[in-house]
Amino acid sequence: MSLTSLWRAATQHRLFWPVVALVALLVINVPFTPGFFEIHLKSGHLYGSLVSIVLFGSPLILVAIGMTLVIATGGIDLSVGAVVAISGALACLVVSKQADQGSVAGVLLAFALALAVSLVCGAWNGLLVARLGIQPIIATLILMVAGRGIAQLITSGQIITVNSDAYSLIGGGYWLALPFSLFVVALVVALSMALTRRTALGLLVEAVGGNAEASRLVGIRSRRIKIMAYMFCGLCAGIAGLMISSNVSAADGNNAGLWIELDAILAVVIGGTSLTGGRFHLGGTIIGALIIQTLTTTIYTIGVPTQTNLVFKAVVVIVVCLMQSPLFRAKVFGARARRRGRTQKSPGATADAAPQLEVSP
């Protein structure tokens, strides 16, 4: 009895299906990659598939966290990929112009400049959306298109290579044998969780996303909340940009962060946040981003032919999204459960479906 109720509680947890999808994807790798779950110590740092997934997935997790808050306010930010490119390009330019590229002070200056510009990009989006009332998808489209041009202007269309151990730490280096990016992600996650769940900020964001006008009438400064969400999203994209450029020690204005906005939106949706705004789940977003990164790694390791990469990805994403939809589950599994229920005369199936529908978007 207690076991079944425990099982029921687990399956009804909103993170249950995303976690199942993640674990399933990880397990699929085992027959193709012997020792997929093994982690060794190689030249002073941990090495293994799981470490790679976390290392390469870090920028996506960051961008997706910023995106979650923007989506929670009822908006969307398409410009994160461009901000990634701008931030990486600017930081690499500043570092490459220095006499001593390895100097920590110089690298910190480059980081500060790049993050300041990312904040400005976010503020620009926020102003367009909150002050001028432009539809978020259009307002951020402007920077999505123009931003890549700006990034190429900064790099003069070339790939800027930097030779700096300090710079390569944030996205490609290791600290305490773990990828340094893991600590950055942990810090950002902890900060955003504390701010949104330990203070009233998260409630305000959800209120604004649920009904901006009503929340304004009860005294919430909804415009300010929105601008802050876009600025936070810009900042996250900026840090992700530093990581991506630092990971390869080079800035590529053309390709850095290309289409990351779509992956980030997907991660948010897989994580159970509704695109219409309102309630948001940072934990779900992180799982969503890890699913996408694991999927990418899986495609590389199991030898899917290049031409069918995107089809494979699409099929997996559709399956994950469907499994997560309570409506879909109620239709498919509900029908079976109802049949069973009729013979056993138990109302379990309908009781199952009802609370799930509440969390449905």
Added chain:
Amino acid sequence: MIDRRGFLTAGAAVSAAGILAACAKKNPAKSSSSSDKTGGGSKQITLGFSQVGSESGWRAANTQSVKEAAKAAGINLKFSDAQQKQENQISAIRSYIAQKVDVISFSPVVVTGWDTVLKEAKAAGIPVILTDRSVETSDPSLYVTLVGSDFEIEGERAAHMLEKVLAGHTGPVKIAQLEGTTGAAPAIERAKGFAKIMKASHPEWSIIASQTGDFTRAGGKQVMAAFLQAHSDIDVLFSHNDDMAIGAIQSIQAAGKTPGKDIKIVSVDGVHDGFVAMSKGQINGIVECNPLLGPQLMDAVKTVHAGKGSTLPRWIKTQETDYTADQAAAALPSRKY
């Protein structure tokens, strides 16, 4: 807080700055004709050249080469940059026709849609030479020749380069391949050329993993990291360009292996950073894909102008060299791109 008037003023200022920048960009392009030298006593040849744009270091080197070669050959070059737009290229070609230049040359941004403007050039009696990329036309007489690289041959040369790199090696060879952007001509043709040689003369070679790295460093690094996890026995990496190879080198190092020794690397392009990696012994061989086709273009222009265009082949293949690691340090200072 910005009120509406402030926003409009800022908008006006931004667009004014944009217009100024655009003017500043246009001027050097239009006035960059080198008319100081005359070619060998006869009337100076005028060449109208329309470049695709300036999207990469490769392209910048290509532009530089055309300009320098024109100067050296005493050809009066009228140069324009199309900024990746076909309509810009068409209007540039039309203006060259109106100016009655002797020869028109351009690097087509897309494959189709050139028939009308090429017919106008033909009607005006101006021969056309393509560079770098080809076009599809209904009438093959619309252009004289194409000066550019053969990507399939590059793939074959990469296979021959690998033969050199593996000299003395016996037994099976397991190859991982980093492909270019899916569907791009260089990616398809390079893979085809390499596979051709492999099938014909190397039954002991096998490609055990092949994925696209989108021609980028980040792509190359990520794909190679996954390859190394799934296959512990990779002997050789064949990368469709240097940037992916540079990314892959970092992954190989992270896996505790030595690039160039534990895993031999052959790549295509010959960009500056690729040569830097090769001079460190991390890349074993590079097959050049040469943007410096200016001199060959100028030779073709002279031949066409002398009325001997029919003697030229339809495709003048770029002169390209293969470099092995021991030549890298010597060649590095002279790399222009």
